[in-house]
Amino acid sequence: MSGDPIYTEMIIEYSRNPSNFGKIDNAHIHQHDANPLCGDTIDLYLNIDDNKISEVKFDGHGCAICMACCSVLTEMIKGKTLDDVKKFDKDELLSELGLEHLVKTSPVRIKCALLSLKSLKFGIYSYFVDKMNDSESAGNLNEEAANLY
Amino acid sequence: MQSTADAFEDLRKDFPVLNRRVRDNKKLVYFDNAATTQKPNQVIDAISDFYQNHNSNIHRAVHALAEESTEAFENTRDMVAKFLNIEDSREIIFVRGTTEGINLVAYAWGRDNVKEGDIIVTTEYEHHSNIVPWQLLTQEKKAQLKYIDIDDNGELMLDQLDDYLSTGKVKLVTFSHMSNVLGTISPVEKIISKCKNAGVKVLIDAAQSVPHMKVNLNEIGCDFFVFSGHKMLGPTGVGVLWAKKEILEKMSPFLGGGDMIREVHKYETTWNDLPYKFEAGTPNIADVIGFAKAIEYLEKIGMDNIRNHELELTKYALEEMKKIPGLTLYGTKEPEKRGGVISFNFNDVHPHDVGTIIDKDGVAIRSGHHCAQVLMEKLNVAATNRASFYIYNTKEEIDVLITALQNVAKVFKL
Numbered sequence: 305m306s307g308d309p310i311y312t313e314m315i316i317e318y319s320r321n322p323s324n325f326g327k328i329d330n331a332h333i334h335q336h337d338a339n340p341l342c343g344d345t346i347d348l349y350l351n352i353d354d355n356k357i358s359e360v361k362f363d364g365h366g367c368a369i370c371m372a373c374c375s376v377l378t379e380m381i382k383g384k385t386l387d388d389v390k391k392f393d394k395d396e397l398l399s400e401l402g403l404e405h406l407v408k409t410s411p412v413r414i415k416c417a418l419l420s421l422k423s424l425k426f427g428i429y430s431y432f433v434d435k436m437n438d439s440e441s442a443g444n445l446n447e448e449a450a451n452l453y
Numbered sequence: 454m455q456s457t458a459d460a461f462e463d464l465r466k467d468f469p470v471l472n473r474r475v476r477d478n479k480k481l482v483y484f485d486n487a488a489t490t491q492k493p494n495q496v497i498d499a500i501s502d503f504y505q506n507h508n509s510n511i512h513r514a515v516h517a518l519a520e521e522s523t524e525a526f527e528n529t530r531d532m533v534a535k536f537l538n539i540e541d542s543r544e545i546i547f548v549r550g551t552t553e554g555i556n557l558v559a560y561a562w563g564r565d566n567v568k569e570g571d572i573i574v575t576t577e578y579e580h581h582s583n584i585v586p587w588q589l590l591t592q593e594k595k596a597q598l599k600y601i602d603i604d605d606n607g608e609l610m611l612d613q614l615d616d617y618l619s620t621g622k623v624k625l626v627t628f629s630h631m632s633n634v635l636g637t638i639s640p641v642e643k644i645i646s647k648c649k650n651a652g653v654k655v656l657i658d659a660a661q662s663v664p665h666m667k668v669n670l671n672e673i674g675c676d677f678f679v680f681s682g683h684k685m686l687g688p689t690g691v692g693v694l695w696a697k698k699e700i701l702e703k704m705s706p707f708l709g710g711g712d713m714i715r716e717v718h719k720y721e722t723t724w725n726d727l728p729y730k731f732e733a734g735t736p737n738i739a740d741v742i743g744f745a746k747a748i749e750y751l752e753k754i755g756m757d758n759i760r761n762h763e764l765e766l767t768k769y770a771l772e773e774m775k776k777i778p779g780l781t782l783y784g785t786k787e788p789e790k791r792g793g794v795i796s797f798n799f800n801d802v803h804p805h806d807v808g809t810i811i812d813k814d815g816v817a818i819r820s821g822h823h824c825a826q827v828l829m830e831k832l833n834v835a836a837t838n839r840a841s842f843y844i845y846n847t848k849e850e851i852d853v854l855i856t857a858l859q860n861v862a863k864v865f866k867l
């Protein structure tokens with residue numbers, strides 16, 4: 305890739321016009337998270353029908369990387385089954401935006417990139433545990449989320 | 454004769470890190486001085502000299518090394534007292550930094566003196582370290598925490614202080630001498646005279662003032678005064694709490710342990726004299742000794758010269774930054790009312806992105822909430838960019854920042 309390794313056209317574009325930006329009232333899953341380093345905050349909203357993600361939105365304040373990753377993540381998981389989404393890996397998200405290098409090059413900015421995925425994993429975990437009383441399906445998603453970065 | 458700007462330029466040779474190349478072999482432009490400053494060789498060398506030649510614990514043994522290190526440690530205390538124009542160096546307590554100093558006061562003074570219904574007054578532009586300890590204390594005591602708000606110019610609205618004081622319930626007014634985000638210099642004299650008239654104690658968080666301007670504690674008239682050595686060329690892990698002897702003597706201790714005691718029996722202990730009563734355990738000996746060199750260095754340049762140098766840089770930077778379309782500057786427009794700290798936002802570009810892009814040109818600024826989320830809420834932003842200057846910074850470096858910011862505009866197609 306030529307040009308800036310982080311601020312590609314795609315990332316700038318997503319930061320200007322994020323996908324699935326907004327709020328779902330009374331969403332089945334609502335997960336709030338913040339990045340204490342920079343004050344970024346996001347709220348992730350998901351509706352689940354038939355074990356599938358039927359609707360997904362996010363809102364919040366964040367840098368271009370955070371906004372782009374939230375956008376791409378929400379695009380990628382829409383319509384997927386919870387089983388698929390549980391297995392979703394950070395490389396899948398990062399490679400979609402050409403940001404795999406952040407893992408090595410920027411321990412600070414990787415937190416911006418993965419805030420969305422962390423919220424997603426926590427959100428699904430709480431959904432299974434609190435709403436469905438199904439800690440077996442929740443597995444160790446909470447630990448996975450906590451160890452993401 | 455050297456011009457003043459040349460004299461300041463000349464200092465740079467004392468700071469090895471300023472020769473560093475970062476990222477793509479770019480010259481480092483260090484504008485994150487409000488977070489911590491760089492250290493001159495004089496400080497670095499004093500610390501290694503201590504470990505190489507004198508290392509020993511202090512106040513305890515009679516051997517040669519112990520005597521040397523105790524003397525160097527206590528010398529620093531005397532130097533700090535002289536630097537602040539304090540007559541009695543026993544009023545100087547070494548702590549880890551501003552945060553620990555404020556917590557010490559909140560714990561040791563606050564717990565004995567603040568009762569249910571009392572009021573502690575702070576301001577909207579405080580660092581978290583001057584908010585959270587008071588939240589903890591007021592919650593524990595069922596007391597109240599009140600804020601002096603800031604106006605659109607980033608200055609404190611002092612009539613609110615009058616209102617609070619008129620309740621007769623205020624026990625302490627605590628505020629930063631200079632805001633670490635807006636750079637606003639607080640109207641110390643006015644605040645203190647109001648508080649003195651009401652018989653209310655005053656704490657000054659001087660983390661951002663002592664490094665940058667002359668402070669005469671003999672004249673200010675506050676009761677507690679706290680700052681950090683690492684923001685004024687000194688090592689990390691050294692800070693100072695000053696309070697009047699009469700107050701310190703009445704205060705309960707903070708940490709219990711070695712050094713702070715006179716006699717320990719199975720079930721009771723008597724306290725050591727000042728300042729040791731508040732310095733439990735082995736202190737940060739090497740860094741305190743290094744801190745002496747930082748003070749020496751600053752005194753040699755002269756605090757008034759430092760203030761003028763930073764004022765020049767701030768004026769220049771504000772002028773140049775005003776020319777950039779889409780750049781929002783926070784805080785007062787009058788450079789004389791502020792220190793060398795400039796917070797800004799650039800169109801809708803998140804500060805983190807600004808920070809990352811200009812870092813590629815070697816420019817180090819801070820992007821974030823600067824441990825001042827109450828202020829961020831007031832400004833209605835999640836974060837800002839902050840460039841902050843010190844003695845070794847130059848106008849040429851500000852030009853590099855300006856060019857780097859223009860680059861941000863290009864990347865984001867502004």
Ligand SMILES: Cc1ncc(COP(=O)(O)O)c(C=O)c1O
Pocket residue numbers: 487488549550551552553580582583629631632633658660661681824
């Ligand atoms: C105004 C102010 N108060 C307190 C602090 C905390 O200082 P320290 O982290 O050295 O305890 C800082 C520095 O970050 C500051 O700028």
